[in-house]
Amino acid sequence: MKHGFIGFGNLGKAIYQGLKDNKGHSFAYASKSNLHTGIKSFGNLSQLTSFADVIWLCIQPQNLIEVLTQLKSINLKDKVIVSPVAGKSISVIENYVGKNVTIVRIMPNLAVAYKKSVTAYCTNNKQAKLFKSVKKNLMTLGKVVELPERHFDLFTAIFGSGPAFLLTILQALKNKISELGISDREANDLLIELIIGTITYFKENCTQKSIDNLIKDITSKGGTTEAGLNYLRKNNLDQLFEKVILEAQKKSKEIDK
Numbered sequence: 326m327k328h329g330f331i332g333f334g335n336l337g338k339a340i341y342q343g344l345k346d347n348k349g350h351s352f353a354y355a356s357k358s359n360l361h362t363g364i365k366s367f368g369n370l371s372q373l374t375s376f377a378d379v380i381w382l383c384i385q386p387q388n389l390i391e392v393l394t395q396l397k398s399i400n401l402k403d404k405v406i407v408s409p410v411a412g413k414s415i416s417v418i419e420n421y422v423g424k425n426v427t428i429v430r431i432m433p434n435l436a437v438a439y440k441k442s443v444t445a446y447c448t449n450n451k452q453a454k455l456f457k458s459v460k461k462n463l464m465t466l467g468k469v470v471e472l473p474e475r476h477f478d479l480f481t482a483i484f485g486s487g488p489a490f491l492l493t494i495l496q497a498l499k500n501k502i503s504e505l506g507i508s509d510r511e512a513n514d515l516l517i518e519l520i521i522g523t524i525t526y527f528k529e530n531c532t533q534k535s536i537d538n539l540i541k542d543i544t545s546k547g548g549t550t551e552a553g554l555n556y557l558r559k560n561n562l563d564q565l566f567e568k569v570i571l572e573a574q575k576k577s578k579e580i581d582k
């Protein structure tokens with residue numbers, strides 16, 4: 326299978342890293358600057374699309390229309406377009422390339438590079454052979470979930486932006502770790518173990534216990550965890566996080582307009 330990336334920034338590179346060791350695949354890209362090294366590049370989209378079976382739209386939402394305008398005059402009937410572009414619906418792409426082109430809208434996150442993404446997908450052509458191949462590829466890159474397109478904004482807020490929200494909490498913890506006088510590297514190692522330990526605890530118990538109960542099991546009456554949690558609750562952390570997700574979801578909806 327031949328993959329052509331239009332745009333080769335953070336996400337294009339992450340998808341490439343996740344797929345590059347799969348047997349029988351080859352890769353190329355075309356970007357604004359074409360300055361990226363390590364994989365084949367093409368100077369225009371016409372050359373890239375004649376090379377590729379799968380065309381990944383790894384560009385920012387504000388660049389989508391200029392790219393689709395270039396794709397409009399190219400015959401893409403035997404190709405599949407995969408779009409991770411936040412907030413942009415399949416119908417926006419169909420308006421330029423036509424309804425007879427197979428389009429797969431996805432929402433991955435950067436963990437795709439390590440085959441640990443959570444990726445939602447939907448398509449305008451479930452019967453297409455190339456859609457089935459794309460789905461197979463996505464399944465090698467982590468967990469996948471088929472989702473109606475109307476839910477993509479919320480999914481994007483939770484799973485696309487989610488790593489950044491979780492890392493923000495990690496940063497707050499790391500800021501305090503610096504007071505322990507240990508090296509940056511050691512601080513990172515300790516934080517990684519903290520997260521792995523927490524995830525393992527969740528993974529091992531989540532079918533028997535709710536998250537609330539898992540928290541209760543860490544919280545001794547009158548202890549340190551309880552003191553911290555009381556402060557979080559008094560300051561409405563739950564509501565704050567709900568707002569964070571709502572704001573991200575709202576932005577995704579606005580982009581579509």
Ligand SMILES: NC(=O)c1ccc[n+]([C@@H]2O[C@H](COP(=O)([O-])OP(=O)(O)OC[C@H]3O[C@@H](n4cnc5c(N)ncnc54)[C@H](OP(=O)(O)O)[C@@H]3O)[C@@H](O)[C@H]2O)c1
Binds near residue numbers: 331336384385388
């Ligand atoms: N980053 C994430 O975690 C993430 C997660 C889920 C979805 N997404 C979605 O993925 C898309 C890409 O995100 P990103 O973080 O990879 O963006 P990025 O790092 O800013 O990369 C954008 C790429 O687009 C290229 N580009 C700009 N205009 C172009 C044009 N006219 N023709 C061809 N290429 C052009 C740039 O080229 P140069 O490199 O040559 O400048 C760059 O390689 C976005 O729509 C975003 O919503 C991102």
